[in-house]
Amino acid sequence: xxxxxxxxxxxxxxxxxxxxxxxxxxLGVIIGVLPGLGATTGAALLLPFTLTMEPVHAIxxxxxxxxxxxxxxxxxxxxxxxxxxxxxxxxxxDGYPLAQRGEAGRALGIAVVSSTIGxxxxxxxxxIAAPMLARVAYEFRPPEYFALTLFGLSMLASISxxxxxxxxxxxxxxxxxxxxxxxxxxxxxxxxxxxxxxYEGLAFVPVFxxxxxxxxxxxxxxxxxxxxxxxxxxxxxxxxxxxxxxxWKTVARSCGxxxxxxxxxxxxxxxxxMIGYSEAxxxxxxKEEFGKGSIEGIAGAEAANNAAxxxxxxxxMVLGIPGSGTTAVILVGLxxxxxxxxxxxxxEQVGTVYQIFGAMLIANLMFLFMGLYAAxxxxxxxxxxxxxxxxxxxxxxxxxxxALSSSLLDVWIVLIFGVVGFFARRNGFAVAPIAVxxxxxxxxxxxxxxxxxxxxxxxxxxxxxxxAAMFLIFAFLGLFGSPILAWIRNxxx
Amino acid sequence: MKIFAIPxxxxxxxxxxxxxxxxxxxxxxxxxxxxxxPRVFPIFLMIINLVLAAFLTIQYRNNPPKKAKPDTYxxxxxxxxxxVFYLLTIYLDMFIGIAVxxxxxxxxxxxxxxxxxxxxxxxxxxxxxxxxxxxxRVRFPRGxxxxxxxx
Numbered sequence: 001x002x003x004x005x006x007x008x009x010x011x012x013x014x015x016x017x018x019x020x021x022x023x024x025x026x027l028g029v030i031i032g033v034l035p036g037l038g039a040t041t042g043a044a045l046l047l048p049f050t051l052t053m054e055p056v057h058a059i060x061x062x063x064x065x066x067x068x069x070x071x072x073x074x075x076x077x078x079x080x081x082x083x084x085x086x087x088x089x090x091x092x093x094d095g096y097p098l099a100q101r102g103e104a105g106r107a108l109g110i111a112v113v114s115s116t117i118g119x120x121x122x123x124x125x126x127x128i129a130a131p132m133l134a135r136v137a138y139e140f141r142p143p144e145y146f147a148l149t150l151f152g153l154s155m156l157a158s159i160s161x162x163x164x165x166x167x168x169x170x171x172x173x174x175x176x177x178x179x180x181x182x183x184x185x186x187x188x189x190x191x192x193x194x195x196x197x198x199y200e201g202l203a204f205v206p207v208f209x210x211x212x213x214x215x216x217x218x219x220x221x222x223x224x225x226x227x228x229x230x231x232x233x234x235x236x237x238x239x240x241x242x243x244x245x246x247x248w249k250t251v252a253r254s255c256g257x258x259x260x261x262x263x264x265x266x267x268x269x270x271x272x273x274m275i276g277y278s279e280a281x282x283x284x285x286x287k288e289e290f291g292k293g294s295i296e297g298i299a300g301a302e303a304a305n306n307a308a309x310x311x312x313x314x315x316x317m318v319l320g321i322p323g324s325g326t327t328a329v330i331l332v333g334l335x336x337x338x339x340x341x342x343x344x345x346x347x348e349q350v351g352t353v354y355q356i357f358g359a360m361l362i363a364n365l366m367f368l369f370m371g372l373y374a375a376x377x378x379x380x381x382x383x384x385x386x387x388x389x390x391x392x393x394x395x396x397x398x399x400x401x402x403a404l405s406s407s408l409l410d411v412w413i414v415l416i417f418g419v420v421g422f423f424a425r426r427n428g429f430a431v432a433p434i435a436v437x438x439x440x441x442x443x444x445x446x447x448x449x450x451x452x453x454x455x456x457x458x459x460x461x462x463x464x465x466x467x468a469a470m471f472l473i474f475a476f477l478g479l480f481g482s483p484i485l486a487w488i489r490n491x492x493x
Numbered sequence: 494m495k496i497f498a499i500p501x502x503x504x505x506x507x508x509x510x511x512x513x514x515x516x517x518x519x520x521x522x523x524x525x526x527x528x529x530x531p532r533v534f535p536i537f538l539m540i541i542n543l544v545l546a547a548f549l550t551i552q553y554r555n556n557p558p559k560k561a562k563p564d565t566y567x568x569x570x571x572x573x574x575x576x577v578f579y580l581l582t583i584y585l586d587m588f589i590g591i592a593v594x595x596x597x598x599x600x601x602x603x604x605x606x607x608x609x610x611x612x613x614x615x616x617x618x619x620x621x622x623x624x625x626x627x628x629x630r631v632r633f634p635r636g637x638x639x640x641x642x643x644x
Contacts, residue, residue: 048629049624049629051629052628052629052630163552165545165548165549165552166549168541168545169503169542169545169546169549172538172539172541172542172545173542175538176510176535176538176539176542179534179535179538183520183531185520185524185525185528185531186520186524186525186531188517188518188520188531189517189518190514190517190531190532190535191510191513191514191535217571218568218571218572221565221567221568221571221602222562222565222567222568385603385604386602387598387599387602387603387604387610388599388604388609388610388613390598390602391594391595391596391598391599391602391613391614391617392595392613392617394591394594394595394598395591395595395617395618395621396621398578398587398591399591399618399621399622399625402587402631402633402634403625403629403631406631406632406634408582408587408634411582411587412579415575415578415579418575419572419575422568427499427558428558445534448529448534449528449529452527452528452529453526453527453528455527456527457526457527457528
């Protein structure tokens with residue numbers, strides 16, 4: 001415990017780390033306000049730049065980008081009715097109408113304060129919940145891990161975009177991608193088609209850069225003639241005492257909702273903000289204001305989406321199961337830097353883990369000040385012409401992909417998965433399930449094989465293990481919970 | 494007919510993967526032991542995908558998907574630029590490929606100031622090259638420019 005507190009405190013006394021957090025918070029806010037460039041794309045593009053950094057610095061960069069870009073999406077959501085990130089989509093419902101009424105500064109003030117409270121709350125939960133969960137996870141054997149991974153995959157069904165069936169198809173495709181390369185136990189080559197650079201499987205980072213950055217580039221190519229209306233703003237205002245009185249319950253509720261949803265495997269800030277918003281409306285005494293500039297609506301969505309960031313780091317670091325698209329990139333970052341995610345991270349690398357948590361806490365405070373004093377400036381960045389921005393993203397994507405393992409194959413993978421991701425998204429398939437499936441694919445196969453070996457080939461022993469059975473029930477509910485509930489409701493009617 | 498297009502594509506892909514999986518070598522029993530052959534897992538996955546494709550067809554029949562907007566000229570040309578990038582990288586140099594594609598993309602996407610497009614296309618790859626070469630010590634693939642630089 002003392003070691004953990006010391007590690008968190010050491011962030012404040014390390015000038016280099018503080019500078020890094022400041023610089024990446026600025027970068028994260030810029031990434032967040034640029035439409036199309038969200039936290040996931042930003043983290044995927046930046047990952048190659050962290051290669052020579054110390055592990056703690058590298059993960060700090062990625063985690064800071066995550067929290068600051070998630071917040072920054074609200075700036076453009078409020079000022080130009082274009083959410084910088086999908087997590088800020090719910091903020092447009094009330095943020096933009098409030099800004100249209102000439103209260104843009106107040107809207108941004110509510111958003112930044114709610115985001116900071118949500119972010120700090122979730123990091124504190126992360127500090128307390130992660131080691132507790134790690135203690136439970138020590139008991140996990142292959143059957144429990146197999147069932148847990150299935151649970152993670154089942155949650156893909158309800159990931160934000162797409163629909164249940166399409167998300168599951170994407171997830172299956174992602175898991176299949178993980179089977180490319182030599183099979184770990186037998187060494188049999190699968191789907192390599194004579195290309196020995198694929199012997200160790202598809203590298204995660206080029207696939208992610210392709211799926212998130214290049215597919216977005218192709219989508220943006222369709223939007224180059226769109227004109228956005230900008231709203232003038234004098235200054236960002238801190239919420240008044242009256243505002244605080246009205247939003248504190250909403251913020252508290254959204255903190256809980258966001259953190260809980262973040263902890264669920266494969267769920268992320270977008271789902272959290274939507275639920276945070278709808279719950280804010282459900283419990284509000286001023287329902288008629290929603291959609292017309294309700295400050296509770298802004299607070300509900302913003303507190304929830306930033307609370308989800310800390311929550312999503314819990315399964316990522318403790319179980320190696322990403323809580324969202326961005327944490328999938330952070331998970332790859334942990335692996336690239338030799339930090340194996342899992343419960344042992346909390347006994348073998350306590351200092352590193354808590355330094356990362358400390359950095360996330362500081363990042364939340366930094367974007368509070370940036371949001372209050374520089375939101376107007378950042379909003380201007382969102383008006384950078386697309387025709388100059390996206391060619392730069394292309395250059396960063398291909399060079400970054402090459403730099404990871406000095407392989408041109410990785411560059412081609414970026415382009416191929418960019419086109420695949422583009423056509424998938426155009427036909428209503430989300431790309432996040434493919435990315436999460438790719439990460440969980442090897443885990444699910446290897447743990448199933450190890451479980452079979454453990455039980456002498458008797459697979460039915462897996463659901464006989466209490467913890468595994470619990471996760472399998474959760475997986476079943478994740479898949480069929482909504483249709484069962486709908487059926488029960490219909491029956492009652 | 495269109496409601497079958499996407500499920501049909503998913504099914505065709507799944508069947509091809511199943512066929513490819515069936516061509517995989519079998520591992521000796523003493524290595525596999527109580528576990529499963531390497532082909533089993535991908536086949537199982539694709540069977541799930543076939544079932545999901547059937548569900549998707551039913552879903553599309555009950556609730557037809559919105560007709561997607563046709564891809565614009567800019568999108569197809571941007572994809573074509575990826576092919577140009579591939580050819581330039583293979584036959585000339587990766588950085589020539591990046592600069593040419595960036596310049597063409599700027600103009601294609603509506604940048605009218607040729608000097609600005611040229612500056613972006615030159616400054617970005619040069620900056621990123623030196624950042625990776627000098628700070629991150631990454632060696633880039635051999636080509637016209639890199640041969641000249643590396644010697």
